[in-house]
Amino acid sequence: MINNVSLEKAGHLLQNAESVLIFPHINPDGDALGSSAALCRVLRNNGINAWVLLEEDVPEYLKFMDTEFCTQDQSCIDEPDICVCVDCSEEKRFPGRVDIFNSGRLKLCIDHHVTSGSFGDYYYIDGDEAATAQIIYKLLLAMGAEIDSCVGSSLYVGISTDTGNFQYSNTTSDTHIIAAELLKKGIDHMGIMVALYQNRSLARVRLESMIVDRMEIFSEGRAAVSYVDSAMLEKVGAMLEDAETAIDTLRDIEGIEIAAFIKEKDDAVKVSMRAKYWGRVDEIAVRFGGGGHAKAAGCTMHMAVDEAIALIKKEITNYLEK
Amino acid sequence: MINNVSLEKAGHLLQNAESVLIFPHINPDGDALGSSAALCRVLRNNGINAWVLLEEDVPEYLKFMDTEFCTQDQSCIDEPDICVCVDCSEEKRFPGRVDIFNSGRLKLCIDHHVTSGSFGDYYYIDGDEAATAQIIYKLLLAMGAEIDSCVGSSLYVGISTDTGNFQYSNTTSDTHIIAAELLKKGIDHMGIMVALYQNRSLARVRLESMIVDRMEIFSEGRAAVSYVDSAMLEKVGAMLEDAETAIDTLRDIEGIEIAAFIKEKDDAVKVSMRAKYWGRVDEIAVRFGGGGHAKAAGCTMHMAVDEAIALIKKEITNYLEK
Numbered sequence: 001m002i003n004n005v006s007l008e009k010a011g012h013l014l015q016n017a018e019s020v021l022i023f024p025h026i027n028p029d030g031d032a033l034g035s036s037a038a039l040c041r042v043l044r045n046n047g048i049n050a051w052v053l054l055e056e057d058v059p060e061y062l063k064f065m066d067t068e069f070c071t072q073d074q075s076c077i078d079e080p081d082i083c084v085c086v087d088c089s090e091e092k093r094f095p096g097r098v099d100i101f102n103s104g105r106l107k108l109c110i111d112h113h114v115t116s117g118s119f120g121d122y123y124y125i126d127g128d129e130a131a132t133a134q135i136i137y138k139l140l141l142a143m144g145a146e147i148d149s150c151v152g153s154s155l156y157v158g159i160s161t162d163t164g165n166f167q168y169s170n171t172t173s174d175t176h177i178i179a180a181e182l183l184k185k186g187i188d189h190m191g192i193m194v195a196l197y198q199n200r201s202l203a204r205v206r207l208e209s210m211i212v213d214r215m216e217i218f219s220e221g222r223a224a225v226s227y228v229d230s231a232m233l234e235k236v237g238a239m240l241e242d243a244e245t246a247i248d249t250l251r252d253i254e255g256i257e258i259a260a261f262i263k264e265k266d267d268a269v270k271v272s273m274r275a276k277y278w279g280r281v282d283e284i285a286v287r288f289g290g291g292g293h294a295k296a297a298g299c300t301m302h303m304a305v306d307e308a309i310a311l312i313k314k315e316i317t318n319y320l321e322k
Numbered sequence: 323m324i325n326n327v328s329l330e331k332a333g334h335l336l337q338n339a340e341s342v343l344i345f346p347h348i349n350p351d352g353d354a355l356g357s358s359a360a361l362c363r364v365l366r367n368n369g370i371n372a373w374v375l376l377e378e379d380v381p382e383y384l385k386f387m388d389t390e391f392c393t394q395d396q397s398c399i400d401e402p403d404i405c406v407c408v409d410c411s412e413e414k415r416f417p418g419r420v421d422i423f424n425s426g427r428l429k430l431c432i433d434h435h436v437t438s439g440s441f442g443d444y445y446y447i448d449g450d451e452a453a454t455a456q457i458i459y460k461l462l463l464a465m466g467a468e469i470d471s472c473v474g475s476s477l478y479v480g481i482s483t484d485t486g487n488f489q490y491s492n493t494t495s496d497t498h499i500i501a502a503e504l505l506k507k508g509i510d511h512m513g514i515m516v517a518l519y520q521n522r523s524l525a526r527v528r529l530e531s532m533i534v535d536r537m538e539i540f541s542e543g544r545a546a547v548s549y550v551d552s553a554m555l556e557k558v559g560a561m562l563e564d565a566e567t568a569i570d571t572l573r574d575i576e577g578i579e580i581a582a583f584i585k586e587k588d589d590a591v592k593v594s595m596r597a598k599y600w601g602r603v604d605e606i607a608v609r610f611g612g613g614g615h616a617k618a619a620g621c622t623m624h625m626a627v628d629e630a631i632a633l634i635k636k637e638i639t640n641y642l643e644k
Contacts, residue, residue, distance in 0.1 A: 209535055249527065276520075
């Protein structure tokens with residue numbers, strides 16, 4: 001944990017502000033938006049002029065959330081007392097809002113990503129927390145704020161999305177205890193679950209099925225590759241983003257150590273790769289001019305899908321057999 | 323709740339037995355097996371001759387569990403002091419083991435399915451519990467038993483599988499509190515998650531893809547039905563249990579309120595049904611002599627797959643249009 005302020009003091013500062021502008025990171029996910037929404041709602045309930053400032057629309061799949069105070073209007077508050085970045089702690093995570101962030105009389109940072117460390121006048125960064133929403137929950141407790149079903153729902157979205165709904169390894173006993181407390185606030189648990197996890201479009205389901213049909217297993221069952229091209233998208237009325245989770249489906253197959261997924265896009269192909277236990281897909285991606293992390297990497301190749309598949313299969317086979 | 327015994331008294335009876343035979347339901351799922359395994363392990367730790375009696379092999383996907391005391395040998399205990407049925411409360415849920423169950427000096431029943439009500443000499447049936455594993459957890463607390471990582475893992479599997487890993491509407495504050503307590507026991511959370519959710523067999527993935535390919539959407543996009551038959555299983559080298567999660571895939575499609583999935587088994591078909599928001603599939607299942615919960619129910623029909631699909635589609639359409 002890196003901090004130069006306690007949650008009690010941070011809460012005291014926020015409660016005594018007249019205006020607070022909240023900055024989730026770009027392409028906000030459930031945790032960035034849920035954490036920001038919960039904080040904003042509580043501040044407004046306390047008569048504070050609070051807004052969540054974005055640089056894009058709320059993503060379609062998160063529009064069910066409490067987001068009426070989300071705005072892209074950088075002049076929504078004239079000279080904010082406090083600017084607080086939430087679920088991010090680097091300027092490059094809110095590139096289009098840096099000037100307005102720096103215009104705050106006081107800059108506060110609340111995050112669970114341990115990246116650049118200290119940031120702003122006051123910062124509270126705890127990498128042991130599964131979600132920033134867990135920190136916001138503790139901040140609200142420290143403020144003595146009322147967590148109603150609306151605030152609780154936003155926090156639950158944050159915790160659920162950042163833990164893969166309690167499936168990822170960051171899930172702790174604390175995560176479940178907070179979830180238990182939030183359920184007691186009368187949040188619409190089922191509404192949230194359905195909105196987040198039980199509403200895949202028919203096109204997406206049909207597309208994923210086609211991707212599995214076209215999947216090749218190779219290197220003695222240790223690798224899988226599949227692809228999506230424009231003809232497939234057209235056939236089921238899907239968009240390229242509907243293929244987003246296909247790579248996980250491939251990796252999650254028993255025995256698969258490395259999975260590759262190829263997306264035809266304009267006149268190139270984008271390759272995503274995943275490793276399960278010990279593989280390092282960044283080492284494979286780098287051979288094609290790409291990069292990434294050990295377990296998730298990618299590259300772009302300027303050739304036809306079938307040529308890319310052949311090359312990728314060869315490289316993965318070499319890697320697994322060495 | 324229907325009970326004629328407290329958990330304290332049930333625990334006292336179990337602790338004072340010399341031999342206990344445990345009966346999960348046929349085709350045991352994670353909750354039936356997890357609840358049985360946790361109870362069996364604790365009884366053995368207390369020097370009691372305890373076994374879990376099955377009428378089939380442990381399903382492949384649950385073989386990672388603590389199941390060395392699972393047996394199909396009906397003579398494993400001669401005249402058991404207590405026979406306890408777990409996660410089931412009707413003879414038809416353990417049809418091949420009824421005689422040996424009735425040979426117990428005392429018959430005990432612990433379940434969270436409110437079906438036939440009272441059953442056995444002593445019964446504790448609580449339909450408000452998300453999983454029988456939650457009741458077993460409370461029983462073990464009442465017994466003052468030590469819940470180690472092994473016992474905790476079995477209970478976690480039961481709770482996770484019966485709540486869709488905290489996603490279904492049966493998930494309560496209590497569910498999360500118990501999960502938090504179990505995580506504190508040092509269970510291998512990630513190992514369980516990978517085993518249950520990130521290691522689908524190739525046959526299962528291929529089968530699910532075929533099931534989606536054969537899916538019909540009807541009643542103005544509010545219902546989905548699909549099926550699995552022996553030809554499909556043969557084609558991809560899958561077993562019937564590989565179709566276990568297909569019903570969720572159907573229900574999770576945007577706009578779908580009711581999903582039905584039909585499994586050809588011997589000369590009958592087994593129908594599983596799920597509702598998403600407001601539907602009550604138990605009301606539909608009961609018309610075909612089945613039953614279950616509001617959001618998850620099923621029935622058995624003695625006819626061909628295509629005939630069953632036609633009947634089910636008609637009944638669901640009537641239900642959705644009324």
